[in-house]
Amino acid sequence: MLTFDSFYSIFGQGILLVIGILILLGIITLILGEILIHKNRLFFPSLILFALDLLYSPLKKIAKHLGFDENLIDHIGVDVRNAVNKDKFNSIPPEEKIIVLPHCLRSADCEASLKESGIQCTYCNKCAIGVIKEKAEPMGYRVFIVPGSSFIKKIVGQNKFKAVLGVACYDDLYLTMTAFSDFAPQGVLLSRSGCFETGVDVKTVLEKIGYYDYIKENNKDK
Numbered sequence: 001m002l003t004f005d006s007f008y009s010i011f012g013q014g015i016l017l018v019i020g021i022l023i024l025l026g027i028i029t030l031i032l033g034e035i036l037i038h039k040n041r042l043f044f045p046s047l048i049l050f051a052l053d054l055l056y057s058p059l060k061k062i063a064k065h066l067g068f069d070e071n072l073i074d075h076i077g078v079d080v081r082n083a084v085n086k087d088k089f090n091s092i093p094p095e096e097k098i099i100v101l102p103h104c105l106r107s108a109d110c111e112a113s114l115k116e117s118g119i120q121c122t123y124c125n126k127c128a129i130g131v132i133k134e135k136a137e138p139m140g141y142r143v144f145i146v147p148g149s150s151f152i153k154k155i156v157g158q159n160k161f162k163a164v165l166g167v168a169c170y171d172d173l174y175l176t177m178t179a180f181s182d183f184a185p186q187g188v189l190l191s192r193s194g195c196f197e198t199g200v201d202v203k204t205v206l207e208k209i210g211y212y213d214y215i216k217e218n219n220k221d222k
Helices: 004-039 045-065 072-091 128-139 149-158 170-179 202-208 211-220
Strands: 097-102 113-115 118-120 142-146 163-168 186-189
Touching: 004 045, 004 072, 045 072, 072 163, 072 170, 072 186, 097 128, 097 149, 128 142, 128 202, 128 211, 142 149, 163 170, 163 202, 170 186, 186 202, 202 211
Parallel strands: 097 142, 097 163, 163 186
Antiparallel strands: 113 118, 118 142
């Protein structure tokens, strides 16, 4: 007959087993993530994403406790989602894709105004936003410059699209890509983070959207 003492003993052992499994899962995720980042080899992506979604906050604490960079978990999440969604993203025509850029990329001298759909770039060539827009929009992309998460929700509600490329800092990019997981997200990390006059590697963004292949194809037709 099962007594209270034996019940609590079994229950306690079960809790310890679950904790042990979660810790093991976290360590495996960190190891697989390190392999991806440093060797560009991806193993068990579904397992990694499952662990990140389930243990996001604990994994950040574990990584910090083990002496890893505090942004490692977000970095792993971004790289895995980029790898998993790359082929699907590339298969979707630009007309059905959007680019979401953060307003912190703007120059201190930016004169762009805030409209219902976000910041309206004036192409002053003082920051990366104008460069990206000038090259991406002729391809068919719609580019949005957002001052906050509320504008991202508005974009999703008011526009039809099948894929998205986002630019942001580690935390914001991982969480945004997770929220956009149904839209084959691709992400590019800021090269200079902060809240003001940040930076991004424009070449990386253009590579992600297929700009250089687009130019080659157009030059063949001429």
